[in-house]
Amino acid sequence: MKNYTNRILRISSSFGILFLLIPVCCIWSQSKLQITVSIPPQKYFVEKIGGNLINVTVMVPSGSEPHSYEPKPQQLADLAQSSVYFAIGVHFERAWLERFKAANPNLNIVYTDKGIEKIPMQTEKRTQDSESHDDHTNIESMDPHIWLSPPLVIKQAELIYNALAKIDLINKEIYRKNYGNFVREVSELDTELKKVLMTKDTKVKFMVYHPAWGYFAKAYGLEQIPVEIEGKEPKPADLARMIDKAKESGIKTIFVHPQYSTKSAKTLADALKGEILFVDPLAYDWDKNLRNIAQQFKKAIK
Numbered sequence: 001m002k003n004y005t006n007r008i009l010r011i012s013s014s015f016g017i018l019f020l021l022i023p024v025c026c027i028w029s030q031s032k033l034q035i036t037v038s039i040p041p042q043k044y045f046v047e048k049i050g051g052n053l054i055n056v057t058v059m060v061p062s063g064s065e066p067h068s069y070e071p072k073p074q075q076l077a078d079l080a081q082s083s084v085y086f087a088i089g090v091h092f093e094r095a096w097l098e099r100f101k102a103a104n105p106n107l108n109i110v111y112t113d114k115g116i117e118k119i120p121m122q123t124e125k126r127t128q129d130s131e132s133h134d135d136h137t138n139i140e141s142m143d144p145h146i147w148l149s150p151p152l153v154i155k156q157a158e159l160i161y162n163a164l165a166k167i168d169l170i171n172k173e174i175y176r177k178n179y180g181n182f183v184r185e186v187s188e189l190d191t192e193l194k195k196v197l198m199t200k201d202t203k204v205k206f207m208v209y210h211p212a213w214g215y216f217a218k219a220y221g222l223e224q225i226p227v228e229i230e231g232k233e234p235k236p237a238d239l240a241r242m243i244d245k246a247k248e249s250g251i252k253t254i255f256v257h258p259q260y261s262t263k264s265a266k267t268l269a270d271a272l273k274g275e276i277l278f279v280d281p282l283a284y285d286w287d288k289n290l291r292n293i294a295q296q297f298k299k300a301i302k
Contacts, residue, residue, distance in 0.1 A: 033168060036082040038090050039066055040284035041147045042112070046086060048182040049160050053171050057082070059092075062282060065259040066090040080104050084163055088156070089113040089144040110163040112156040118142035119218070122211040123230050141231075148281055149215035150190040150290070154183055189287050193220055196294045204301045207246055208255040209265045212281045216290075222297070227254065227264055234264050243271045253300035255279050 032055040037043050043056045050056070057078060060066045069092045071079075079085070079100055085107055087093050101107055121141040146152045161179035165172040197204075197220040204222055206213075211226035225245065229238050246252075252274030254265040265276045277296055283289040 033084070033164070034082045036079055036085045038086070038088050038093060039147070039282055041282065041286045042086055042088055044284055044286045045147075045153065045157060045182070046160055046164075048185075049157060049175055049178045050164055051174065051178050053168065053174065054164070060090070060282075062284065063258065066092050066282070068092065071096060076100075076103060079107070082107060083167060084108045084110055086160060086163070087111050087113070088147065089118070089142075091144065108163070108167065110159060112159045113144075113146055114159060116146055116152055116155055118144075118146070119214055122214050122224065122226055123228060143211075143214045145212045145281060146215055147286070148213060148290070149219045150186050150193065151219055152215060153286075154186050157182055157186070185287065189290065190219070193290065193294050196298055197222060205249045205251060206255065206297055206301055207242075207249075207251050207253070207268070208257075208279070209262075210257050210260050212257065220294075222301075225249070225251070227268065233261070239264065239267060239271075242268060246272055251301075253277055255296075255300075257281060 032053060033050065035046055035050065035054050035056045036059060037046060037056060038059050040058055040060075040062055043058050046054065046056050057075075059071055059075060060069045067090070080103065082104065083106075085097075085100060087097060087109055089111070097109060101109060119142070121143040123141075146156070157179060161175055164175045168175070199221065203217075205225055206217075206222060207225045207227060209227040211224055211228065213222075213224045216222070217224045225242075227234060227242065229235070234242065246268065252269075252272050254269045254272075254274065254276045256262050256265045256276050256278055258278055258280055259282070262276055268274075269276045277300065279293045279296060280289065
């Protein structure tokens with residue numbers, strides 16, 4: 001009788017351990033990869049490929065300017081939970097990526113701009129002594145806005161897929177399927193934007209305060225004219241020259257970003273008897289945003 005009782009106790013104990021383990025296993029299997037990205041469009045890309053297997057946080061929130069953004073203490077604390085940081089080449093990363101790595105030595109930093117040939121950030125030279133100067137590019141500052149070109153987003157998507165598949169082999173096929181679907185969506189968007197924007201004529205010009213649209217313009221046969229002068233507000237002489245240039249090109253719409261001042265753009269628009277329109281290069285709903293912007297560009301440059 002004693003042996004029988006001991007046997008029952010051992011069996012009960014074993015089942016008890018098993019039941020205790022089941023919730024732990026379930027929690028582990030259902031846990032999501034913690035991912036951090038720099039800007040909202042990246043969140044869109046990563047979520048398209050990672051689906052419900054990941055949780056993505058954004059370092060530079062909507063409405064903030066990534067050139068000079070400084071992460072909040074809570075963001076740095078949250079970063080300790082991330083397995084992967086997808087970098088894209090925006091300016092604040094230059095000062096902070098090393099600090100992120102120091103705070104979380106296990107953090108895997110993936111550079112999604114790897115292999116992409118950058119173009120210089122377009123700017124215009126300041127007017128001096130009332131003399132006019134042609135546009136020039138600042139070779140020291142490369143344009144980071146590669147997420148605004150669908151063909152370049154396809155390249156970024158491959159790097160995102162490879163990183164997720166490597167760190168989470170069990171779900172590799174899910175990532176592969178999502179990646180394939182996303183590439184098809186981006187390719188369709190690219191074709192659509194070409195139909196909307198590309199013409200057989202010479203490059204159509206548009207004027208924008210901050211020159212974030214260099215890759216977009218290159219992909220769709222456009223030419224952007226920046227209002228910023230060497231990254232700063234234009235002076236009166238510069239504005240006068242821009243007004244002349246806009247009139248020569250038939251430009252009446254000045255595009256501005258919500259992250260920047262509209263003062264100079266409003267002055268230009270008033271002088272041209274035109275308007276300012278907001279376009280956001282950092283919007284999360286990336287595909288819808290580019291479609292809307294393409295229609296605004298088309299309407300403005302007719």
